[in-house]
Structure formats: C-alpha cells, structure tokens
Amino acid sequence: HVDVMTALVSFDRVFEVLDLKPLIRDRDGARALAEARQPSGNGSGPSLTKAPAIEFDHVRFAYPAADEVSLASLESIARIDASPSKEVLFDVDFTARPGQLVALVGPSGAGKSTITHLVSRLYDASGGAVRIGGADVRDVTLESLRAEIGVVSQDAHLFHDSIRENMRYARPDAADEEILAALDAAQIGGLVAAMPEGLDTVVGDRGYRLSGGEKQRLAIARLLLKAPSVVVLDEATAHLDSESEAAVQRALRTALAGRTSLVIAHRLSTIREADQILVIDDGRVAERGRHEELLLEGGLYAELYRTQFAQQRDEVRQAEPLGAP
C-alpha cells in the first residue's frame, strides 16, 4: 500500500519536497533569545551576559525518514512534521544549570550527537521541549539562538586562508588585538607569533599544516572570540601527545568557564571535571551523576570507564609523575 502510493509521486516532486524539508525556520512573531529570556522585558541588562540554563524537558525525537516525507507530500507538507520514523531519543530529561559543564558519554549510536543538534535547533523535538534560559528554542529567532551558541565539532574546519580570516569567521569585525588575545587564551598564541607571517600565515592542506592538537586549539580560539554563553562541543577522539593534550585541556578550561556547556566527552579529564555526567544509552539517560558517584554505582558508566577512560589515566600518570597518587 505504502509502496504504491510512493510510486505515484514523481522523483522531481520528492526532491521538491525534500528541499522544502527545512521546516526549521522562525515562527511568526519569534523573538530574539535575549528578549525571550527576560520575561520582564526591560531592555538590555547584565542578565543578558549571564550564561543561561539548558533544559531538556521530556524530549523525544525521531529523524524524519525520506520515504515518509514523500508519502506525506501526497497529503500536506504539514504532515511531515507529524510522521515520525525511527525513534532516536525517548524522554530525555535533564537541566544544565547556568555555567555548568555537562558531559555526555555512552556507546556509539546512543544519541549523544542528536541531543547536541537539538540545542542549536538543527531539528525540532518530536515531543517535549528544549529551552535555553527558559525560552523554548522554537519561540526564538534562529539567528539569535545560533549567535548565542558556540559549536566546536570533532574536526575543526579550517579554510584555506590566513589565520586572521579563519578567526574572523567567528566574528567578522574582530580587531587583531582581540584575535591575538583569543589565540593566547587558547594556548596557541606562541605558535602563531613564531610563524614567519604571523596572523597572515595561510593554513590548511596547501598552507601551513597544523597538528590535530593545534587545530583544536585554533577552534577553541575561535570560540573565545565569538564568546557565546552556551557551548556545544564534540571532543576529538584523536590521540594527542601529552603536551598537546595538556594545552588543549587548559584551553578548554578557559573556553568553558562561565558558559553553560554540553560536551560529548572523550577525555577523562573532562568527565572528571564535569558538574554532571549523563550516560546516554539507546536514546535514554541511563545514569547521571558525578564521576565518583557513577563509578560506585558499578553500572554502564563504570564499564565505559574501564573500557574507554581508565587507560587514559595511566597515560596521564606516566606523563605527569608528580600528579595525583
């Protein structure tokens, strides 16, 4: 039955509908996040600079499936919204309080990236709500929402262009002094200063080759320049030498201070510092708590720790003989 109906839809029509799929757009009367965050609406104030809470209120989510999208085109576009496919998140419920670092850990495919996508509203939840500073992300303009969120993905994308232009991507009007300050804070100022052309040095495959750790620090410098109040970060899994590792860690600590952050964590040091660890398994929050508490529970976290994180502890100990006993 479904196949027959789908076959009636021409290919062109399917793609036309798929192109229309970005149903993620501003609703009528959407307000800037800064306004929506202030119920009293008394203009700009110091509260605007304070980091907001991120709330997942019983969030459910399914990625829309292409065949269901084409089927829906036979009826009305509005149906696309209502045609769930594979459920990926079930009743995800948590709050990252202002300034908190929340670490997401869990097996591959559990739904960690999907959770971070919903914060920047790349998709809308199929049930429940995602709120930032108390404002439902569907009620605020996408522009103001995304201006407030700094996203750092696994492999930082660098343009084949100068370091200055790569940094200005985060804030087009940034002055050199601001760029240099951000590079310093991200532990990469010294390296850039030592380059023959400084900020004019062209980076990328055909330019100055940065190591994995250097790219990550440049991405963090960009984040610092953008200065968002919310950070969504997917930590790189790539193994860094212990010196880069320590530099990235220092850079991260600066970048996340005073911001509310959701981090897909791969580093032991990050999960130990997290105010809250959410163990995501099969689209649900399976366990939550701090490192020590979760270890004592002896559940999925304890197992992940043994298989993924404990070996990093040994590496860190070898690199820092004066560290913790």
Ligand code: ATP
């Ligand atoms: P990993 O640690 O491997 O990155 P994850 O915990 O981040 O995994 P997600 O990427 O959120 O997991 O994926 C959760 C589920 O959603 C998986 O079953 C995945 O196949 C599915 N999925 C992810 N992205 C899409 C998409 N764009 N369309 C359809 N399904 C998707």
